[in-house]
């Protein structure tokens with residue numbers, strides 16, 4: 001064995017023994033023997049051959065692996081042929097074109113002719129160009145959407161996958177990896193090398209789906225999830241857009257948030273709030289906790305303060321929001337479920353049919369201190385909710401007479417207690433009620449939510 005051959009032999013032994021140390025029984029003859037058998041059978045490009053031995057060694061690409069193996073094979077053939085081994089000469093003649101360009105020079109010297117290399121059996125010679133082309137276009141697309149952390153997903157034509165699987169099974173190629181895995185890794189690496197973008201397996205901002213060999217690219221942009229709070233300083237404002245034939249029934253928070261959709265170049269925004277107040281109730285004080293889901297934003301890096309200001313001016317100050325932090329999708333479920341049991345404080349202006357005195361106020365405050373309310377589904381929502389009787393808590397009521405017939409009450413409750421019905425009694429469906437305790441008809445004429453505990 002001459003010097004260069006011995007050197008390459010050592011190189012390839014290096015990655016074979018690497019693996020051996022980690023518990024795999026594998027010999028150099030096995031690697032070269034399998035590679036030779038495969039190439040006698042079918043043509044493979046450097047990368048596709050290297051991929052059959054992908055788990056051997058680190059720090060080089062499958063193309064490097066395939067190239068190393070092919071060169072060694074050619075060197076061994078040439079050495080044997082020079083020694084006068086005629087059967088190796090015949091074998092080399094039949095395998096050379098499947099090896100491809102690495103065998104060309106030796107072939108020319110031995111046979112004084114040349115050959116046309118057939119297309120790679122697995123990738124049809126497309127994979128290198130595919131990786132270059134798709135990484136370039138993928139990077140452009142990711143940058144267009146301002147994505148910094150991404151993930152690559154791969155779809156491969158099923159005939160190609162089948163051909164590869166059959167090859168792996170036929171030659172028992174324990175050290176191979178799939179073409180999908182290679183494409184995924186190589187495109188990720190290539191995009192990272194050309195930019196400041198990074199691959200993120202846990203929380204990517206976008207998933208780039210690439211299709212081999214068609215080169216189709218799809219980009220799925222992850223929503224941005226932000227938690228914050230909202231305030232409603234006016235009445236007759238709904239939380240969700242409320243369409244009717246003649247236009248929206250009320251101005252809505254959803255409408256006010258269109259300014260965010262615009263600024264972020266998003267597809268849409270979904271509001272996940274911790275409950276909702278009646279259309280005619282204001283949301284003041286602490287504001288109501290909410291999570292905003294900004295879908296498919298083109299501009300991911302907008303200052304929260306700019307977004308808040310845009311909502312304020314878009315709604316003429318009727319809606320205000322404060323955005324606190326980015327959060328995870330899982331929190332949406334928590335907001336929906338836990339908001340039902342969290343503490344809320346309401347401020348209500350109550351009109352009472354007859355005059356009320358200090359004793360009435362005292363009676364209300366004492367009766368409702370840590371009280372349990374049994375509330376049947378209110379008549380006004382019965383058309384859209386099924387009839388049930390709920391048990392709710394009132395922690396405390398504080399009242400103040402405004403005029404002889406008008407009292408202002410702060411009501412601290414937990415859970416989804418209907419406050420208007422707590423005042424009127426809803427024809428005996430809410431017990432006890434302010435009407436019942438005062439024994440005078442009472443009606444809520446203004447309602448504000450002043451505090452909502454965050455989940």
Ligand SMILES: [Zn+2]
Pocket residue numbers: 044045046047048049120121122123124125126127
């Ligand atoms: Zn190939």
